[in-house]
Amino acid sequence: MNEITENEARNKAAAFCAASEHSRLEVSEKLQKWGVGDDASGRILDYLEAEKYIDEERYCRAFINDKFRFSKWGKLKIKEALYQKGISSAVAWRHLNEINEEEYQAVLCEILTSKQKSVRAKDDYELRVKLARFAVNRGFEWKDIQICLQISEED
Numbered sequence: 001m002n003e004i005t006e007n008e009a010r011n012k013a014a015a016f017c018a019a020s021e022h023s024r025l026e027v028s029e030k031l032q033k034w035g036v037g038d039d040a041s042g043r044i045l046d047y048l049e050a051e052k053y054i055d056e057e058r059y060c061r062a063f064i065n066d067k068f069r070f071s072k073w074g075k076l077k078i079k080e081a082l083y084q085k086g087i088s089s090a091v092a093w094r095h096l097n098e099i100n101e102e103e104y105q106a107v108l109c110e111i112l113t114s115k116q117k118s119v120r121a122k123d124d125y126e127l128r129v130k131l132a133r134f135a136v137n138r139g140f141e142w143k144d145i146q147i148c149l150q151i152s153e154e155d
Contacts, residue, residue: 006040013044017053021062024054025086060087060095068099072111075099077139108140109148 004012012034013027022030024045031041048054063082067073073081075096082092112131119134121127128149135145 004034009034009036010044010047013048014053017048021059023059023085023087027054056087056091060091064095072107074138074140076141105144108144112148
């Protein structure tokens with residue numbers, strides 16, 4: 001296997017980051033896969049951050065936007081995915097809290113209405129349980145699920 005120089009790795013990593021947003025952890029894993037040593041990897045990552053190829057805040061905003069708008073994930077699932085990408089909870093929640101609450105509720109109600117068409121249940125209670133489970137798996141919070149399904153605390 002060819003040895004990659006630090007300069008080649010830096011250029012390759014910069015091109016990788018320029019193509020799409022990546023977290024520091026993702027780039028670090030890519031450098032490791034390319035066989036770049038830990039010292040060189042650290043210098044490359046620092047360079048990429050200094051030159052704004054890697055920006056945790058920008059990455060977080062883009063990731064949240066994509067997962068909420070296109071995948072229709074809830075805040076909890078997005079936060080967990082960001083954690084797995086090496087983004088701190090503080091940064092994640094700061095940007096998750098920027099999601100418009102009315103739009104968030106509308107998306108949840110929309111996916112529940114859509115899902116309701118394909119769910120088979122013997123009664124209304126079973127239907128609501130299945131829909132609630134579906135929404136929880138999508139990462140939505142219980143308080144929001146209750147609003148959309150009009151479930152009281154006693155149910």
